[in-house]
Amino acid sequence: MHNTERPKSTQRNDMFAKPRLLGLSPVALLGWAILAIVPLFVKNTYVIYLMTFSLLLGSQAMAFDFSVGFINIVNFGFAGFVGLGAYTSGLLATKLGISPWISMWAGALAGGLLGLLIGALTLRLRGLYAAVMAWFATLTLMAVTTAWVSLTRGNYGLSVVSLFKSVDIQPYYYTLLPISFGIYVLLHGITRSHIGLAFRAIGQNLGAAQASGVDPARYKIINFMVSCACAGLLGAFHAHWVGTITPSLMNSPHTIEVLALAYIGGRGSIWGGLVAALMIIPTFENLRSLLEMRLIIYGALLILVMIFYPSGLAGIFRQIGHLVTRLRKGTTEKE
Amino acid sequence: MSLSGLGDMLSVGILNGGLYALMAAGLALILGVMSVANFAHGEFYLLGAYFGFSFTASLGLNPILGIIMAAVCAFVAGSLVERVLFYPLRKRSQEDWILNTFLLTVGLSMVIQNGAQLIGGMKYRGIPQYWKGVVRVGGTSMSVDRAVAFLISITAIVALWLFLDRTRLGRAFRAVAQDEAGAALLGVNLHQIENLAFGLSTALAGLAGASLLSITKAYPSMGATPLNMSWYVIILAGLGNIRGSIVSGFIVGLLQSVSYQFLGSGWPQALNLGLISLLLLLRPTGLFGTAVKD
Numbered sequence: 189m190h191n192t193e194r195p196k197s198t199q200r201n202d203m204f205a206k207p208r209l210l211g212l213s214p215v216a217l218l219g220w221a222i223l224a225i226v227p228l229f230v231k232n233t234y235v236i237y238l239m240t241f242s243l244l245l246g247s248q249a250m251a252f253d254f255s256v257g258f259i260n261i262v263n264f265g266f267a268g269f270v271g272l273g274a275y276t277s278g279l280l281a282t283k284l285g286i287s288p289w290i291s292m293w294a295g296a297l298a299g300g301l302l303g304l305l306i307g308a309l310t311l312r313l314r315g316l317y318a319a320v321m322a323w324f325a326t327l328t329l330m331a332v333t334t335a336w337v338s339l340t341r342g343n344y345g346l347s348v349v350s351l352f353k354s355v356d357i358q359p360y361y362y363t364l365l366p367i368s369f370g371i372y373v374l375l376h377g378i379t380r381s382h383i384g385l386a387f388r389a390i391g392q393n394l395g396a397a398q399a400s401g402v403d404p405a406r407y408k409i410i411n412f413m414v415s416c417a418c419a420g421l422l423g424a425f426h427a428h429w430v431g432t433i434t435p436s437l438m439n440s441p442h443t444i445e446v447l448a449l450a451y452i453g454g455r456g457s458i459w460g461g462l463v464a465a466l467m468i469i470p471t472f473e474n475l476r477s478l479l480e481m482r483l484i485i486y487g488a489l490l491i492l493v494m495i496f497y498p499s500g501l502a503g504i505f506r507q508i509g510h511l512v513t514r515l516r517k518g519t520t521e522k523e
Numbered sequence: 524m525s526l527s528g529l530g531d532m533l534s535v536g537i538l539n540g541g542l543y544a545l546m547a548a549g550l551a552l553i554l555g556v557m558s559v560a561n562f563a564h565g566e567f568y569l570l571g572a573y574f575g576f577s578f579t580a581s582l583g584l585n586p587i588l589g590i591i592m593a594a595v596c597a598f599v600a601g602s603l604v605e606r607v608l609f610y611p612l613r614k615r616s617q618e619d620w621i622l623n624t625f626l627l628t629v630g631l632s633m634v635i636q637n638g639a640q641l642i643g644g645m646k647y648r649g650i651p652q653y654w655k656g657v658v659r660v661g662g663t664s665m666s667v668d669r670a671v672a673f674l675i676s677i678t679a680i681v682a683l684w685l686f687l688d689r690t691r692l693g694r695a696f697r698a699v700a701q702d703e704a705g706a707a708l709l710g711v712n713l714h715q716i717e718n719l720a721f722g723l724s725t726a727l728a729g730l731a732g733a734s735l736l737s738i739t740k741a742y743p744s745m746g747a748t749p750l751n752m753s754w755y756v757i758i759l760a761g762l763g764n765i766r767g768s769i770v771s772g773f774i775v776g777l778l779q780s781v782s783y784q785f786l787g788s789g790w791p792q793a794l795n796l797g798l799i800s801l802l803l804l805l806r807p808t809g810l811f812g813t814a815v816k817d
Binding site for chain 1: 560562608611612615616619621622623625626627629630631632633634636637638641747751754755758762787788789790792793795796799800803804807
């Protein structure tokens with residue numbers, strides 16, 4: 189086995205370590221099961237809409253965390269990859285009449301390819317270069333999408349074929365759920381494999397990783413590409429769900445929202461961003477007065493997390509987990 | 524193109540170049556001295572503009588005095604931010620410093636930008652002009668405001684250059700930028716230098732924002748373009764190379780005005796991206812050199 193010595197954070201659930209389906213812990217499986225059955229009982233359209241939206245942003249946060257949490261690369265142009273996926277899929281489906289179920293994968297491919305290009309260009313250099321170049325690429329995509337009115341209709345927005353004929357929200361939810369679950373299983377699986385070990389080694393100590401024969405750039409590029417492909421796929425889903433896409437989809441605040449969710453959730457946890465999204469987004473939506481201050485709150489939360497609690501929500505859950513383990517051990521010792 | 528069209532294009536390029544050089548020099552300064560990649564730099568430009576508006580339009584101060592006061596306020600804001608945000612983070616952990624401070628500035632930018640929107644609303648706050656009149660240089664003419672703004676940025680750039688080159692404190696700045704531990708060993712007070720550097724950098728951004736108030740009105744999202752352009756400039760120059768950034772600022776100003784003339788809106792961005800990609804491919808150290816690996 190490659191991963192005889194697992195990194196610290198994957199050992200945390202060892203108390204649940206025995207049965208594993210798709211490499212997931214029972215807690216994670218339970219969480220996904222809850223996400224799967226809630227809409228069967230809650231028929232409220234608005235609630236399911238919120239869940240879809242949270243799941244969409246949470247999945248983006250997972251993809252974002254895959255880069256920042258493991259190879260220390262901030263994809264500061266994340267929204268651009270989402271937008272690229274949305275426009276690629278949207279244009280293919282609308283102009284060429286390809287089924288959106290197929291064109292969505294083209295969106296993922298486009299995101300991955302751009303990720304590959306930017307990664308190959310910058311990931312041999314300091315991490316800042318990747319962040320800045322991804323940002324530049326996104327600004328460019330946004331400017332060109334806005335200016336190329338004959339193709340994209342610019343700021344008027346491009347009307348896109350929907351995935352389903354009816355406006356019912358449930359089918360969309362049950363389309364997104366497997367996508368999100370797939371992304372989670374994929375990202376989680378990679379981080380637990382020997383590739384993930386290399387990612388961590390690179391993130392923690394570049395010199396030592398190189399000395400043990402890991403080619404950092406290659407692994408970083410793979411990581412970045414996977415993350416960007418996920419962004420593209422999610423963007424494509426967004427396009428065929430909402431039905432209209434505008435260049436503002438690629439605006440920096442969207443990147444920052446995803447970034448903040450990933451950090452609030454806990455960097456390096458993958459699932460933290462999803463939990464954060466499911467908690468925070470419905471809260472904002474229900475407190476309309478807060479909505480106006482949404483970006484300020486994201487900014488302030490980001491600052492607070494960075495300074496005072498870098499491990500985020502995942503850190504809190506982990507501490508609770510440790511506490512439970514200790515209590516259990518305590519009781520068994522007494523017995 | 525007519526000769527005066529050419530003249531206009533060049534003068535707009537050089538005037539914008541002055542702005543970019545001023546912004547980028549501040550950005551490069553703290554990247555070099557503190558290793559902080561500031562993504563809230565545009566928001567200090569914004570603060571400068573809002574302060575400038577308050578001092579000149581609301582309080583009716585003399586324009587020059589108002590602009591200087593705005594820069595001073597931006598300095599105070601910057602050194603406060605350094606004391607309140609970066610200092611605690613530095614004490615807590617220096618691991619992943621560049622990454623963490625970068626995200627901290629992203630958060631800060633969100634707070635300032637949306638705070639301005641919340642308090643002041645989505646309203647343009649500008650003044651018609653600081654000074655009346657038009658200046659003619661060669662075949663082209665420009666407003667006195669533009670010329671004065673340009674003079675202010677040139678003065679500030681020259682002052683910064685002399686400060687870094689000739690004064691004891693400036694040498695300390697450069698020493699910290701070169702080798703932090705070595706500078707500390709020689710008795711440089713790192714904490715003080717970093718605080719000053721951050722304040723100085725934000726003061727330069729604030730100066731730019733205030734002096735251009737009659738041309739670019741104060742607005743919550745006004746910082747985006749200067750931020751974008753000054754990052755472009757410092758990548759072109761080589762990250763953290765202050766003097767290189769000043770020269771590159773003018774190069775980018777001219778490049779932008781020429782490409783805008785021929786390509787229209789949207790596409791100059793693509794040209795910029797292409798050029799910078801080519802640069803990273805062929806010469807990642809930038810035009811003037813920097814360390815590119817961790």
